[in-house]
Amino acid sequence: MKRLVSLSLIFIIISSCSNNKENDFSSLICNVEKPTEDLDWLESEIDILTDEGDQYNYIKQAEYNNQTVFIFANCNPLVNSVFFVKTCDGQNIGIIGTREQDIPWSILNNGEIIWKADDSECNL
Template identity: 40%
Template structure:
């Protein structure tokens, strides 16, 4: 009986450790999958096409809230990485200058989405 209880507990712990990548708490209690604007942006951003494999999104702590950095690892593109808040409002772009958000202000960056056939290396 003790072995069965131990085995059951072990299985529950292992299942709890597995996470669906769409289930990532970001904005208060909201998960990525609960944000309609995010789903729409992913359709636009990471849709079909020759550049889809280079797209990714990072979540970061920014000014007491969360921010989302829509970036890419395209080796031959000149890109602007846009930054959004929890409501889908554009905060600016990653970089310096007017309208820019320095990378140093975006703390605890975490990969939350990448293209299915991603060519990006996130190690």
């Protein structure tokens, strides 16, 4: 009987520790696994950036006001850039800046680069 209880406990522990991706919604970004491939609008934006051959562009994913956002940025040292911020549905919600209506620069510190050009010149 003790052996049956021990085997049952081992089975329960192993079952509860399994990595079941189908039920792991915490890993989803904007309700998709790979935003750069699964969000049509984002994939289109990346295609445009790739076609332009600009080695200074990159896209960062971050959290802002409890939602996932995408920051379209570049590191070109010769250009005064505007970093656009878009939501999961591709809506532009503002720019990063220092004015009161702008999104603060600090969100860049917590973000993650999700795309950059293959020949990127950015030291990220």
